Amino acid sequence: MPITGRNASLTRHNGGGAEGETFPMHKQWGGRFEGATDALMEQFNASIGFDWRLYAVDIRGSLAYAAALEAVGLLTPNECAQLTSGLHLVEAEFDAGGFVAGAGDEDIHTAVERRLYALVGPVAGKLHTGRSRNDQVATDLRLYTREQIDGLDKQLCAVQTALLRRAEEVGEALMPGYTHLQRAQPVLVAHWLLSLFWPLQRDRERLTQARQRVNVLPLGAGALAGNALGIDRQLLAQLLEFDALTPNSMDAVADRDFVAEVLFAGALIGTHLSRLAEDLILYSSAEWGFVTVADSYSTGSSLMPQKKNPDSLELTRGKSGRLLGNLVALLTTLKGLPSTYNKDLQEDKEPLFDTFDTLALTLPVVAGVVTTLQFHLERMASSLDDGMLATDVADMLVRAGVPFREAHGLVGQLVRRGEVLELPLRELPAAELVAVHPALTEHYESIWDPHRSVAQRMVVGGTAPAAIKVQLAAAHAACGITDDHVD
Amino acid sequence: MPITGRNASLTRHNGGGAEGETFPMHKQWGGRFEGATDALMEQFNASIGFDWRLYAVDIRGSLAYAAALEAVGLLTPNECAQLTSGLHLVEAEFDAGGFVAGAGDEDIHTAVERRLYALVGPVAGKLHTGRSRNDQVATDLRLYTREQIDGLDKQLCAVQTALLRRAEEVGEALMPGYTHLQRAQPVLVAHWLLSLFWPLQRDRERLTQARQRVNVLPLGAGALAGNALGIDRQLLAQLLEFDALTPNSMDAVADRDFVAEVLFAGALIGTHLSRLAEDLILYSSAEWGFVTVADSYSTGSSLMPQKKNPDSLELTRGKSGRLLGNLVALLTTLKGLPSTYNKDLQEDKEPLFDTFDTLALTLPVVAGVVTTLQFHLERMASSLDDGMLATDVADMLVRAGVPFREAHGLVGQLVRRGEVLELPLRELPAAELVAVHPALTEHYESIWDPHRSVAQRMVVGGTAPAAIKVQLAAAHAACGITDDHVD
Amino acid sequence: MPITGRNASLTRHNGGGAEGETFPMHKQWGGRFEGATDALMEQFNASIGFDWRLYAVDIRGSLAYAAALEAVGLLTPNECAQLTSGLHLVEAEFDAGGFVAGAGDEDIHTAVERRLYALVGPVAGKLHTGRSRNDQVATDLRLYTREQIDGLDKQLCAVQTALLRRAEEVGEALMPGYTHLQRAQPVLVAHWLLSLFWPLQRDRERLTQARQRVNVLPLGAGALAGNALGIDRQLLAQLLEFDALTPNSMDAVADRDFVAEVLFAGALIGTHLSRLAEDLILYSSAEWGFVTVADSYSTGSSLMPQKKNPDSLELTRGKSGRLLGNLVALLTTLKGLPSTYNKDLQEDKEPLFDTFDTLALTLPVVAGVVTTLQFHLERMASSLDDGMLATDVADMLVRAGVPFREAHGLVGQLVRRGEVLELPLRELPAAELVAVHPALTEHYESIWDPHRSVAQRMVVGGTAPAAIKVQLAAAHAACGITDDHVD
């Protein structure tokens, strides 16, 4: 049984590894403390239950920090080598699932250092020189976020690719376009599919720009006042591939804007996916019948044997709630905090992890649903009705010199006559037409071809086949589809 | 290492139990399906990773349902006995941590039934007769919520008790009361502590009232249209200790109001705790120095050896964010859903579990912090300054017949004179007083006793010692403290 | 053009009334201040732009307070009479739209007192004796909220009444019931309509319970420490019809729980209305065609002459957003505030007013939409298909002794056979039936009457006509419909 999302935990690392090494002090910070920490408080305070996910980035940060300590002479080359190989060992234990969290491991930083001590001895106590968990955790979180953004970008691209391929596949097939969920005007099926593509493109742009603000190094800020031992922050940035340095150490340890930005981007992605899901849930209803969701993305009913439900899409839609909830959680936590680091900030991680986990599971499912979706193009085409071309009748009058506002009113009268006479618009007798406006009779019959209607909408972004070709090319260019994105 | 909150998972149940029994069908609902479910989709769809917590209430619901099936003759007494003992076995496996989730266990209902089948054979297939997971999960969730509310009530009471005991302990000690975080008027320390008590009393009232709406039985609603096999819903309600039956089956499977209500109650509790925490964080700063948080509820700094930080309170304050986030998550998920059950509703559980878990850990920590808090009563008393009795000067003028609005202005002038002359209010020379108002000189010296000031505020709810006695008695009565609450 | 919601403003009161009276002091609190307030700051700080709505309750509170001042001898009977008649004059000016806000009127309390001074002279300066704006505004807001809750209850009842009348009107007409927006089982149209009734009943219960916590008097709490002049709070409560007194003055001036509760109730009402709206938007689409929204609650398109859009329902659905936003706004504002009154609390009013205004406009529109809705009962009936009775086939097998789980699987096979053979379920040849299970052939033909299907669901809350009769009676009783509710 796969355990995912907020349920993933360190317990899967249980099973091997050394335990019981004596660590010199009760805690990293316990020197001045007298009594023991209350047991519930210890549990309340501990973040190791979720921040173990940062082990790889934490170790990466420590490797760079060791190098920087060596560069300013606070470690000998030999000490640095010891720490480096020790850290690699700890990482290997984590990678192999063999790391065992100990009772005093309140967070991933403590756990790694405790284990490092067990492996390399007292020299481990030199690693934290001039560093604080305040700048350390900010660095870890930025490394992690950067990595996750890159993964998210690929997954968004995969959904885009799926949409784009289906859009290419359906050619010039037509369907009703809706506004207010009422039939409005004919559009190309490809046009609708591409309308779901572009919001994801904006999402990717936002993430790319947010990544610039993520990729700024806080290490060297110390607890709040800046490193006092002359550490070379440029070197650290280079080793950890950051583009810039945080300009103010007090801000550096407090700043969680980058988390908020990612949570917002996630909430907006969720909103976009909820639209895609809503469209497909509607279109896969018996009443619409435009698409069929593949069995592999549907589930059944425990009571009703005939049911096939689009659970994949309903969950996608539903998860927009948790994505917004995560954003609200963080911003509310940040609200009203005074400057620099406050422990409240520990609450930044779970919403961030949950947003990444949620999207990492949702996006591939959405890509799968789109890829395997069955289109009922005939049903779509047969759902076009005369009323959807009423605007074309008005446009005809406009071309005959009638002001549009008047033309709109005249066609409105036609529609009402049609309802009264229970006739489709195209079958209104000539007398009725003439009564409304003489110019109506001229080209009235030529109106009723929906292909003619869409062909006229050839402005940039319009639904004419010619415009769709341009749009498909633009989509290809925007998305930058390459093989490694798709597979 | 304790794994708590959203990280708790079924994996802790791994280690024993039988596996590999063949279940007759791939899934509970797979009859009409052709292809297999996509692997990621299976993971996306599965709720077993979090809803395993419902195992006890799920089994309790099934025991009652079996009894009801027997009562209408759909099970023989023997079959019912088989199911009953089988269900007890499954529960025992869960209790002992020996239940092993299998690959097809998409949710707790499926998992229990699958295991039941392995234990008792085909008669297990009769348990779900006329039941749907839609009414089953709603029943489970209500049973679970009812139980959790009862626990929450006790934990709130424990915090109240801690506040009440400290309030009794500090007697008539005085401290500055603040508005706008500026010193305002003297109050009893007990008055301040009790001001943190009453919001929790309102929380308990809200929960008690919400519980009435939780304790309504949906079982028998079927998938949406109601049970067709004549099940006796009154019998079910009796067995499961529900007070009422849901009056409409379509509403019954869709209704998550009770979850929203609990999440709101949780968010408001979080807000109340954030106020308590803010007060104590401020009062434990070097600048205030009114209280010291016990070492057992504090932590240190990894960099700064002198630091002792009130992490327990900062986390308490910070968690108000996730509690609000959980509420927003659910309400956003519910928004715009059409009638009856939609799979989006599966997103109700994680926020609910997280809110209960968060409070179950936070409240005992808060109770502990309050109980072990050290008050610096002398420092509090010495922080009272003359300005805080300015209102008493105005009141004196009022008693001398000066309209309050005018008296307020006159005392404001005194305050300004004091600032100009750099004198405390009480040391203003008589000439200054007379210049402002002749009546000022009369009783001016008697003003400056803060005990006299508080003693006058003896209205109900006021800070006079006499009023506090009444308030303490009311608090005792409201809280209903008993030994099992406290320990 | 009616200006409503958050746009309503005091400016509509411009046009008459006296202006220019000199008020003795620059502000109610300016005595100790030196420089003038910054002009933008004055605008930023002022609440008169929205809290003028409290004028009636503010004056009501002051009338009671004057009586209480007289009762303890702080006003002579004559002074009290002067204040009383002056306050009535001010109210009359407001009622007539003749009140003119002055430059220094930072809030409604100041404005009323300033005007009172102009009308009755210096005795006006006695009204605020022992009172603070902190307890005054809390009292005002509770009076206002109490009044608005009562109005809201009536409006909710009006929507319920509309639903109930339509439910009675449609008799035993059938429609498809949906889960996951897929056709599930037949239900009575009345059953669906009533499923929209009960959530509103829960809303009313919540409001009634919240009202208990609203209806507690804070007046006499003073700024934070309690009234020092012996005011009789019980008398105040009696005059203002409050059920209880706040038990702690520091809590009394800080407590905005009652606002949060109402905003939550509003957000949940919004969620319920969004479901009703979603159902009706779907059912009024061309694809469903179950209902037609009256022209009087629809609008057209500026471009497409044929369009008729259910704007009333879309706005209803959309406004669930602002109702949730209002709740989040308040809870975020409250988060992390220290004890007693902080100016942040001024932000409580606009969300509260907006929630009441929004609902006061939305609910009557919804009632109107429901009342004027046209049902297409034949279209509903003809949308029932064989698959919706698949559960009935399974139930038949259950009655023949097949365990339900097995029966479900067998009917699933039938469904698949039907799809393969492109035959409706009822037309499957006997050979197919026998191949699946011999018991199928026995009563197979009798299954296909949906009226027979619904008639079996006669449990409490089920969709059988007999159960609906009971439900309608329960709805009548719950709602307590009377003429003054409806008109």
Next chain:
Amino acid sequence: MPITGRNASLTRHNGGGAEGETFPMHKQWGGRFEGATDALMEQFNASIGFDWRLYAVDIRGSLAYAAALEAVGLLTPNECAQLTSGLHLVEAEFDAGGFVAGAGDEDIHTAVERRLYALVGPVAGKLHTGRSRNDQVATDLRLYTREQIDGLDKQLCAVQTALLRRAEEVGEALMPGYTHLQRAQPVLVAHWLLSLFWPLQRDRERLTQARQRVNVLPLGAGALAGNALGIDRQLLAQLLEFDALTPNSMDAVADRDFVAEVLFAGALIGTHLSRLAEDLILYSSAEWGFVTVADSYSTGSSLMPQKKNPDSLELTRGKSGRLLGNLVALLTTLKGLPSTYNKDLQEDKEPLFDTFDTLALTLPVVAGVVTTLQFHLERMASSLDDGMLATDVADMLVRAGVPFREAHGLVGQLVRRGEVLELPLRELPAAELVAVHPALTEHYESIWDPHRSVAQRMVVGGTAPAAIKVQLAAAHAACGITDDHVD
């Protein structure tokens, strides 16, 4: 009395202008409708009460659209000139406050066109040719948002400038830096002030990037399918100074991402301002006494004559709630909507307007508070205590070869000894020092100069005076202060 924020309304435009002109049709879209719109529904549906603010951008958009219609021959040059001068007249009426909204003016688009008709006659009916309110309102909102972002950028810069100037002014003055609101290490006052500067810089970056996505033209998308009359969208973009064209018409009329982005940016600005406010509220308390807020940004108490409250800052902190509420409102409204335009989208405007209005008032107030703030530098300096240099002692041991982790523990012991002996750290007798570690005695006395401590933190972003100089220069460069920003 200034009416601001969400209370501003069209009513201020009442007072002149022509009324009563007959408009050819009941509404822009009423042709096919039979009955009248329900009166409450009309009020519910109308947006003119708030969208009148868009009049200038609506008219600007129409001027460009008229030019584009002329360019494709749908207007003669003469007709275009008539429309152009008519539109200018309407705008002048609005500018002068002389526009009178009429009964049928459901939105600003209708109102402008109705008035245009009255001024120029039937040719007004040609303006809407091929245009829909769907693309029109999206265009208006983008023009408005672009303009407001530009204003917001200037206001943010003004706050930055105020901070920067004060930072320059305080030179090398020291204050305690806090973490967890406990004294941590000495920092420069300038460092703290600059730590409030950089978050605003990130806000401006985000807005600049969001502006790119705002500045994309939707006009020409029609109702959803694209303009059918060959309008030149590039020409429109050029006239309206848009950088790009929306690539898909269905997305173009639905996309409100740009609103969400701005609301998020606003919520984050609110969070940043809440931190600045919290710091200053704390620092202006009697207990801290670090700063005094100017009288011009403070208010008094209606009851307590001595009080001076930092209302400006409390309101600033409190308004973070409404800014987050606005974001939640929009995202919840968007959640689950199907493709293209749905009337729910009308709910986008009020939160957007409110966020811009709130910030437009808050930011100048904050700038004013900062500019007029009085710093008590001596009090700040005297609040530095020995404990704050404990890390420096540890660093000394590190330089003597002690591993940091061990050094941290040793200094922790010193701290405890100091508490036991009730001695400040620097006064610990040599024997105590030696007992902890021999190396301690060597340079112990040199530790206790806080200027020496800060001087060591000269890494980029550190608090050393040398680093602050660099930081100030960077801040100047980042902010791009020019005279028009500041004044």
